[in-house]
Amino acid sequence: MAKRVSPELQTDRPTHVTDFFATDVDKVKFYDDQMTDNIVTAILTLGSEIWTNRRRTLVLERLLEEKGVTRDMIESYMPSDEDVAEWRTERDRFVTALMNPLMREASLPPTTDWQDED
Numbered sequence: 001m002a003k004r005v006s007p008e009l010q011t012d013r014p015t016h017v018t019d020f021f022a023t024d025v026d027k028v029k030f031y032d033d034q035m036t037d038n039i040v041t042a043i044l045t046l047g048s049e050i051w052t053n054r055r056r057t058l059v060l061e062r063l064l065e066e067k068g069v070t071r072d073m074i075e076s077y078m079p080s081d082e083d084v085a086e087w088r089t090e091r092d093r094f095v096t097a098l099m100n101p102l103m104r105e106a107s108l109p110p111t112t113d114w115q116d117e118d
Contacts, residue, residue, distance in 0.1 A: 026106070027104075027107050028106055029106035030106075030110050037106055038101050038102045041101035042099070045098055049094060049097065
């Protein structure tokens with residue numbers, strides 16, 4: 001089992017920070033067919049969303065177990081009207097993130113020089 005690190009502990013793990021620079025990455029076209037590009041982008045977006053949520057769920061399940069929240073308690077939970085409204089908003093954000101790549105119109109080849117040369 002992996003060792004969990006307390007948030008209070010400091011780490012000497014290296015980090016990397018860079019200045020942001022604008023690109024036309026949403027206009028890149030990797031495949032001859034635009035829809036293939038859009039579908040691949042949507043699938044990658046979906047995969048990243050699923051993994052992010054799965055990892056978060058694993059953390060939550062572990063914490064809940066440690067605090068005494070049982071599976072039966074989770075399965076019998078009834079959301080409030082506020083919960084339903086909040087979850088609907090989050091669902092709509094998810095659908096937008098998934099479907100937007102299907103609508104893009106890429107035109108730049110992947111070999112484009114991303115930074116202006118001075």
